[in-house]
Amino acid sequence: MPRFSLSRRALGATGLALLARPGLAQPAPIRIGELNSYARMAAFAVPYRNAMQLAQDAVNAAGGVMGGRRIEFVFRDDGSTPGDAVRVAEELLTRENVAFIAGTFLSNVGLAVADFANQRKRLFLATEPLTDAITMAQGNRYTWRVRPSTFMQTKMLxxxxxxxxxxxxxxxxxxxxxxxSAAANFKRLLPGAIPGAEIVAEQFPALGRVDAGATVGALGASRPDGIFNVLFGADLTAFVREGNTRGLFERRTVVSLLTGEPEYMIPLGEETPEGWIVTGYPWEQVETPPAHKAYVDAYRARFNDTPRKGSLLGYVTVQIIANLLNKANSLDNEALIDALADLRTDTVVGPVTMRGLDHQGTLGTWVGETTLRGRQGTMKNARYADGADYLFPEDEVRAARRSA
Known part of the structure; x- marks a missing residue:
């Protein structure tokens, strides 16, 4: 198992000495509440939880945090609805006595928990919800986000x-x-990249209930030169299958958010289209930093499976949390918030900073093209796009958060 990226020196010599003395009472673990769509979005959320547990054990094996305290995640399903998620967040704080909360998957759920955190004045580290509103128009002091937003990933594409x-x-x-949010960002950014470009059709099927035949038919009837796709999960699989059957993607440029992530590539299998421009995670092609390979090897050894994008996010999140606790050296909520501002963490994909201006992390993702390798889809020509290069402009952040 790889050592956590923080050095033992950073943990404190006194704490390590205490850990080494048998018979000495161990300090109580620091409990962190984690709520996510483990049932509805299992393809992403279960590997995410696996990697969080792997990273938690690595941190604890290296001596813990704050001079020798272990960390312990308390996992709960958020019900995939705003109301259920707020109830679960309340239970984590009051019944489980966690220091703070992290997680959520769906953007509407993340926004509800962010509002709850603001009302309760408790730290919420949003990990997966991608909506820009979390750090912009509805941003607040107590909510921070790890993963690159829809604006950031759309800008990469x-x-x-x-x-x-x-x-x-x-x-x-x-x-x-x-x-x-993704559609609005694409319409905003497209003219600057391709002068004279226009949007000739828009389809917004209900999440999880796409009518692939009708959607593909409507898109084809508009005779586009390019398609911007934001569907994921089972909706994506149905859309690709129907689109392949009807020839929708032939001789067209397709740009697609998230499609290069293993969670969504694996179900596509041999139906993976060739040459889509996507964001994703070609884990087997990532060679630097060396810590990434050590993490992949540890994940595969423990779970007998390959990592997903959720796995990477889970591991990086724990690295950030451990670094935060060491910097704050306190569980006081306001001290944690202050310590998060511009916190830089050396993660398994390189440095990630939590920008104090808008509470957005600089974690990046990979941009490349889809391709078949054998009977399985993957990415080619992939490069890591550092999130620091795709953040909202500072003046725009100030204007959005001032009006929030």
Whole structure:
């Protein structure tokens, strides 16, 4: 198992000496509440939880945090609805006595928990929800986000098509906060990359209930040169299957959020389309930093499975949390918030900073093209896009958060 990236020196010599003395009472663990869509979004959330447990054990084996205290995550399902998630967050704080809360998957759920955190004045480290509103228009002092937002990832994709002669675009996205936010960002950024480009069709099927035949038919009827896709999970699989059958993707540029992540590539299998421009995680191709390979080896050895994008996010989240606790050296909520501002953590994919201005992490992702390797889809020509290069402009952040 790899050592946690923080050195033993950072943990404190006194704490390590105490750990080494048999018979001495161990300090109580620091409990952290984690709520996520483990049932509904299991393909992402279960590997995410696995990696959090792996990282938790690595931190504890290296001496813990704050001079020798172990960390312990308390996992709960958020019900995939705003109301259920707020109830679970309340239970974690009051019944489980956690120091703070982290997690959530769906953007509307993340926004509800962010509002709850603001009302309760307790730290919420949002990990997966991608909506820009979490750190912009509805941002608050107590909510921070690890993963790159819809704006950041859409900007990465638009940059990848800059200058192409693809003028007529269609959009397909799930009809909830994440999909609407991604579509709005694409429409905002596209003209700067391809002057004269226009949106000729938009389809917003209900999340988890896409009518693939009708959606593909409507997109094809608009005769686009390019398609911006935001569907994921089972919706993506149905869309790709129907689109392949009807030839929707032939001789068209397709730009697709998240599709290169193993969670969504594995179900596609041999149906993986060739040449889509995507964000994703080609874990087997990541060679630097060396800590990434050590993490992958440890994950595969423990779970007898390959890592997913959720796995990476879970592991990095724990690294950030451990670093935060060591920096704050306190469980006081306001001290934790202050310590998060511009906190830099050396993670298994390189440095990640929690920007104090908007509470957005600089964790990046990979941009490349889909391809078949044998009978399984993967990415080719992939490069790591550092999130620090794709953040909202500072003046825009100040204006959005001032009006929040």
């Amino acid at each position: 638009v940059e990848a098509i800059r200058g192409r002669n693809v003028k007529r675009w269609a959009i397909v996205a799930p009809n909830y906060e994440y999909g609407q």
